[in-house]
Amino acid sequence: NAGVMQNPRHLVRRRGQEARLRCSPMKGHSHVYWYRQLPEEGLKFMVYLQKENIIDESGMPKERFSAEFPKEGPSILRIQQVVRGDSAAYFCASSPRDRRNEKLFFGSGTQLSVL
Amino acid sequence: AQKVTQAQTEISVVEKEDVTLDCVYETRDTTYYLFWYKQPPSGELVFLIRRNSFDEQNEISGRYSWNFQKSTSSFNFTITASQVVDSAVYFCALSEANYGQNFVFGPGTRLSVLP
Numbered sequence: 001n002a003g004v005m006q007n008p009r010h011l012v013r014r015r016g017q018e019a020r021l022r023c024s025p026m027k028g029h030s031h032v033y034w035y036r037q038l039p040e041e042g043l044k045f046m047v048y049l050q051k052e053n054i055i056d057e058s059g060m061p062k063e064r065f066s067a068e069f070p071k072e073g074p075s076i077l078r079i080q081q082v083v084r085g086d087s088a089a090y091f092c093a094s095s096p097r098d099r100r101n102e103k104l105f106f107g108s109g110t111q112l113s114v115l
Numbered sequence: 116a117q118k119v120t121q122a123q124t125e126i127s128v129v130e131k132e133d134v135t136l137d138c139v140y141e142t143r144d145t146t147y148y149l150f151w152y153k154q155p156p157s158g159e160l161v162f163l164i165r166r167n168s169f170d171e172q173n174e175i176s177g178r179y180s181w182n183f184q185k186s187t188s189s190f191n192f193t194i195t196a197s198q199v200v201d202s203a204v205y206f207c208a209l210s211e212a213n214y215g216q217n218f219v220f221g222p223g224t225r226l227s228v229l230p
Contacts, residue, residue, distance in 0.1 A: 042222040043206065043220040045219065045220075089158065093218075
């Protein structure tokens with residue numbers, strides 16, 4: 001039973017390029033969360049999605065960032081025109097239907113480096 | 116609003132010492148859930164424990180124990196007879212049942228266990 005799969009593990013982009021981070025939740029999980037962890041900092045909530053719906057994007061920067069979780073396929077976190085400040089570890093987590101009291105299962109993260 | 120505070124940024128102990136990691140939370144909800152996660156140097160997030168707000172019984176799991184004090188809004192984590200493999204960043208997190216849409220993490224405490 002595979003866990004939460006994130007790819008790529010490491011992603012290097014130059015300023016101005018686009019970054020696409022993928023997350024496949026655990027089998028049977030329909031809720032996905034994205035978190036960002038800056039160096040030496042904690043996890044900051046970005047967005048919470050269910051299949052085909054964004055439930056809460058209160059942690060997403062207003063510009064350049066978007067997320068989706070289509071009916072088929074992985075969840076995608078997209079960062080357009082990346083800047084150095086976007087360099088961070090991006091973690092995806094998933095949970096089953098009732099997320100409030102369920103633990104989150106985390107992927108191994110994608111380390112984004114912007115040159 | 117949800118908030119989790121981990122006042123200890125870094126702690127260093129010598130192997131076999133006991134260590135307590137503090138976690139204080141704020142919530143307006145009467146039903147909520149508290150969690151601890153471990154992030155070892157490899158980067159992944161490992162679930163340790165979940166506690167709901169109606170269960171104030173302390174829990175022990177091997178060398179780990181948790182002290183939930185609703186009166187002081189604290190959920191502290193103690194490692195007994197620490198080992199070098201316990202070196203990691205530990206995050207406390209809060210999920211509300213009725214308010215808020217996301218899992219909120221504290222800033223983390225970096226624990227270094229020296230041989």
